[in-house]
Amino acid sequence: MQCATGKHGIRTIHRHIYQEDVESALSNLKKPKAKEMAVFRKSVERIIAEAKGFHGMSRARLRGISNVKEQCLMTAVVQNIKRLAAWTKKKASPANQLMVIKTKVAKIVEALNYRFLTSHYFSFITI
Numbered sequence: 001m002q003c004a005t006g007k008h009g010i011r012t013i014h015r016h017i018y019q020e021d022v023e024s025a026l027s028n029l030k031k032p033k034a035k036e037m038a039v040f041r042k043s044v045e046r047i048i049a050e051a052k053g054f055h056g057m058s059r060a061r062l063r064g065i066s067n068v069k070e071q072c073l074m075t076a077v078v079q080n081i082k083r084l085a086a087w088t089k090k091k092a093s094p095a096n097q098l099m100v101i102k103t104k105v106a107k108i109v110e111a112l113n114y115r116f117l118t119s120h121y122f123s124f125i126t127i
Contacts, residue, residue, distance in 0.1 A: 051075050077108060 016022070028034055051057040055075045060068045081101075088100045 047079065051079060055079070080108070081105060 029038075048057075055078060057072070057075055061071055062068070081104075084104050085101055088104075
């Protein structure tokens with residue numbers, strides 16, 4: 001069986017104009033650094049998906065960059081407290097779980113500098 005030929009008896013191979021760039025990108029994906037970054041990206045995207053899906057980050061509640069920044073920071077605090085509670089449940093004894101969570105949350109609140117506690121998100125809390 002012979003190779004198929006074109007109209008003029010010449011066999012041609014068509015390549016996309018960016019085929020070399022595509023091949024270069026695919027070869028870069030096989031490098032160890034790219035594999036390491038893919039693992040990191042997967043974990044970060046999972047956290048962002050959790051914020052979007054379970055904590056209302058698909059839309060901003062209020063207008064303005066400062067309000068959106070505040071919403072993002074509060075969502076991150078909630079996610080960190082959830083992870084802290086899960087970690088404490090695994091690591092600490094049942095008697096110490098609540099104490100560990102209270103001290104960690106107190107440090108987080110202190111780090112927030114009470115700025116958020118006076119905002120509209122925490123208007124129901126009295127300090």
